Amino acid sequence: MTxxxxxxxxxxxxxxxxxxxxxxxxxxxxxxGLKDAVxxxxxxxxxxxxxxxxxxxRRQGLLIKFGQIVGSRPDLIPDEYIAVLSRLQDxxxxxxxxxxxxxxxxxxxxxxxxxxxxFAEFDEQPIAAASLAQVHRARLHDGREVAVKVQYPGIESxxxxxxxxxxxxxxxxxxxxxxxxxxxxxxxxxLNVPLELDFINxxxxxxxxxxxxxxxxxxxxxxxxxxxxxxxxxxxxxxxxIVPRIVWEYSTRRVLVMEYLEGVKITDLEGLRxxxxxxxxxxxxxxxxxxxxxxxxxxxxxxxxxxNLFVQPGPKLIMLDFGLCRQLDDKFRLGYARLVNAMLxxxxxxxxxxxxxxxxxxxxxxxxxxxxxxxKGFTEAGHEGRAYADPDLVAEANQRMSKAIRAxxxxxxxxxxxxxxxxxxLLSGLGKHLDSRVDMVQTIIPYxxxxxxxxx
Numbered sequence: 385m386t387x388x389x390x391x392x393x394x395x396x397x398x399x400x401x402x403x404x405x406x407x408x409x410x411x412x413x414x415x416x417g418l419k420d421a422v423x424x425x426x427x428x429x430x431x432x433x434x435x436x437x438x439x440x441x442r443r444q445g446l447l448i449k450f451g452q453i454v455g456s457r458p459d460l461i462p463d464e465y466i467a468v469l470s471r472l473q474d475x476x477x478x479x480x481x482x483x484x485x486x487x488x489x490x491x492x493x494x495x496x497x498x499x500x501x502x503f504a505e506f507d508e509q510p511i512a513a514a515s516l517a518q519v520h521r522a523r524l525h526d527g528r529e530v531a532v533k534v535q536y537p538g539i540e541s542x543x544x545x546x547x548x549x550x551x552x553x554x555x556x557x558x559x560x561x562x563x564x565x566x567x568x569x570x571x572x573x574x575l576n577v578p579l580e581l582d583f584i585n586x587x588x589x590x591x592x593x594x595x596x597x598x599x600x601x602x603x604x605x606x607x608x609x610x611x612x613x614x615x616x617x618x619x620x621x622x623x624x625x626i627v628p629r630i631v632w633e634y635s636t637r638r639v640l641v642m643e644y645l646e647g648v649k650i651t652d653l654e655g656l657r658x659x660x661x662x663x664x665x666x667x668x669x670x671x672x673x674x675x676x677x678x679x680x681x682x683x684x685x686x687x688x689x690x691x692n693l694f695v696q697p698g699p700k701l702i703m704l705d706f707g708l709c710r711q712l713d714d715k716f717r718l719g720y721a722r723l724v725n726a727m728l729x730x731x732x733x734x735x736x737x738x739x740x741x742x743x744x745x746x747x748x749x750x751x752x753x754x755x756x757x758x759x760k761g762f763t764e765a766g767h768e769g770r771a772y773a774d775p776d777l778v779a780e781a782n783q784r785m786s787k788a789i790r791a792x793x794x795x796x797x798x799x800x801x802x803x804x805x806x807x808x809x810l811l812s813g814l815g816k817h818l819d820s821r822v823d824m825v826q827t828i829i830p831y832x833x834x835x836x837x838x839x840x
Contacts, residue, residue, distance in 0.1 A: 391443055391542075392549045398439055402432045429464035437468050441477055445539065446546035446577070448472055448515035452689050470651075470690070478513040484520065484534050491636045502634060506532070514691065516543075516580060516707075521644055529644040530631055535581065543577055575799070576686075580707035583640035587630040589683075589706035590642070594627035596681040597673075625673050626702045647694030647702045651817040661699050667771055667820030668827070669701050674811060675831040678804070679724075680838075682717040686710050686803045688810045690817070710803050716742065718839050720804070725832040727759040728825050735759050745796040753788045761785065762808075771822035772815030 405428045413421040436454070440447040454461055455469030485499055499506055505523040512519040517535045524530060551574075579585050628643040635641050648655040650670070656663055670693070677684035685692075687708040694702040712720070723738035725731075739755045746754050761781040815822070 391445075391545055392552070394439060394443060395447065395549060398435055401435070402428075405432065426462075426464060429462045430468070433465040433468035436465075437472065440472060443542075444476070444515065444536075445542040446515070448476055452515070452691070455689075472514075476513040476515070476518075478510045478518045479536055481508040483537065484510075484518065487534050487537055488532070488639055491639050493634050493636065503532075512691065522641075524631070524634075528631070530641050531628065531644045533583065533640040533642070535583065535638045540581060543581065547574055547577060576708055576803075582637050583635060583707075584637050586705075586707040587632065587635055587640055587642075589685075589709040590627050590630055592683050592711075593677070593681075593685060593703065593706060593709070594629075596677070596683060597625045597627065624669060624698055624700045626696070626700055627706075628702075628704065645694070645696075645702050645704075647696050649690060650693040650695055650701075650814060651690040653818070656695060659695075659697050661695055661697055663818045664821060666695055666699050666701075667815060667818045667822050669699055670811065670814060671771065671820075671822050671824070671827050673701055673703075674807065675828055678712075678807075679717065679721045679831040679835040682712040682714065684710060684712075684807065686807055688807060688814065690814065693814070708803075710800065712800060714839070716798070716800055718835060720800075721832040721835040724762070725829060725836070727762050728829055728832075730759075730763070732756065732759075742801075743796060743798050744794070744801075747793045747795055751792045754785075754792055754794060757781065757785045757788045770815070771820035771824055772812040773809075 406425070409418070409421055409424050409428065412418040418424070436447075436451055440451040451469045451472040455466055455472055488494065489497075489499055494502065502524070503522045504525045504527075507521045510518040510520050511531070516539050517533050520532045520534065522530050522532050626645060628645050631641040631643070648659055648661065650656075650666065653663055656666065670688070674684065674688070685703055685706060685708075687705060692703065692705040694704070696702060719738060719742045723735065723742060726734035726738055736752050736755045739758070740749075744755070744758075761778075814820070
C-alpha cells in the first residue's frame with residue numbers, strides 16, 4: 385500500500401470510528417433510554433482523543449495541525465479532547481538529534497563545516513516540536529542566545545499527500561452537504577501550507593509584524609520586494625508585543641535561526657501567577673494585539689495557538705512562528721473594519737452592505753437572512769461578560785446558519801474570511817483558558833473606527 389493510500393485509509397477509518405461511536409450512543413439514549421449516556425460520551429471523548437493523538441504522532445504532517453486546532457478550542461471542544469490534544473501544541477515526539485544535526489550541516493551557510501564551528505553550544509533536546517519542524521536552543525560564538533528551527537526531512541512529500549487526501553475528503557463531504565462549497569477551504573489550505581514550509585518567508589513575516597508594532601529589527605535580510613506593512617500607519621513603539629529578531633546569516637528555507645526569548649506559555653495559569661502576571665491583563669493584551677494587526681496594520685499572525693504565544697511580566701506578549709500570516713489589502717482591511725463595526729453596533733443595513741462589498745455572495749441576494757445569522761454568530765461570542773464563545777450558543781447559531789444556508793446557499797466567500805475565522809476561533813479558545821472577561825465591544829470598536837477614520 386502506498387503512503388498516500390495508507391494515510392488516507394488511517395484517517396478515514398478513525399473518522400468513521402469516532403462518528404459511529406457517537407451515533408451509537410445517541411441512538412441508544414433515544415430509543416433504549418440509556419441511563420449512563422453522559423459517562424459513555426465522556427469515555428468515547430477520551431478514547432477518540434487518544435486515537436487522534438496517536439494517529440497524529442504516528443503520521444505527523446497536517447494531522448498534527450488539525451489536532452493542534454482542536455486542542456486549542458476549550459470553548460467548543462469537550463475537556464477530554466483538550467487534556468489529550470493540547471500536548472500537540474509543542475510536545476510532539478521529536479526527531480532524533482542525529483537527523484536534525486545532519487539537516488543543519490547540509491545547509492549552505494555551513495559550507496561543509498561541523499555544527500560546532502557555527503554554534504558554541506547546541507542543546508540536543510528540543511524546546512519545542514510540532515507538525516513541520518522542531519526548535520533547539522543554542523548559542524552562537526559571539527555569545528548570542530538563539531532558537532534554531534529545523535524543518536523535518538521529507539515533510540514536504542507528507543504534506544503534499546495530506547493535501548491530496550483533504551481535497552478528496554472535502555469533495556466527498558460536499559456530496560452530502562450540497563449547500564456548502566468547500567473549494568475556498570481547499571484553496572486556502574493549498575495556498576498556506578507551502579508558505580509555512582518556506583522559512584525565509586517566515587522570517588520576512590516576523591520582521592513585518594515586528595516593524596508594524598515598532599519593535600525594531602536588527603540584522604540583514606535577503607532582498608525582497610515591497611514589504612507588507614500597513615500603508616498609511618506609522619509604527620508605534622508599544623513595548624508590550626515582542627517578536628524575535630531573525631539571524632539571517634544562518635537562516636535558509638529549511639533552517640531558521642532567531643533570537644531566543646524566555647517567557648511563560650500563555651495557557652500556563654500557574655506559571656503566569658507565579659511571575660506576578662494577571663491572566664485578565666494577558667487576555668486584554670492579546671485582543672488588543674490582534675485588533676491592531678487586523679484593523680490597523682492589515683498584516684496579521686494567523687496561528688495564535690498556545691504553543692506560539694508566551695508572556696513576560698508587564699505583561700508583554702511574545703509572538704512566535706510566523707509561517708502562517710496574511711497581508712490584507714487596504715480595500716479588504718477597511719471593508720472588514722466596516723463589517724465588524726456594523727455587527728457590533730447591530731447596524732443591519734451597514735452590515736449587509738459590508739458583506740456585499742467584501743464579496744460574500746448568496747444565491748438569492750434579496751434574502752439577507754444568511755448575513756444576519758453570520759452577524760449574530762460573531763456578536764454572541766462575548767455575551768455575559770465572556771471573551772469566548774459559549775458552546776450552547778454556538779450550537780444554536782450553527783443550526784440557524786445551516787437552515788439559512790439551505791434556504792439560500794452561499795455561492796462565494798473571500799479566502800481571507802477563512803483565516804480570520806481561524807484566528808477568531810483560536811483567540812476564543814485562549815479566552816476560555818484564561819477565563820477572560822475582556823469587554824469585546826468596548827475593545828474592538830475603537831480599532832475599527834480608528835481604521836475607518838484613518839482612511840478618510
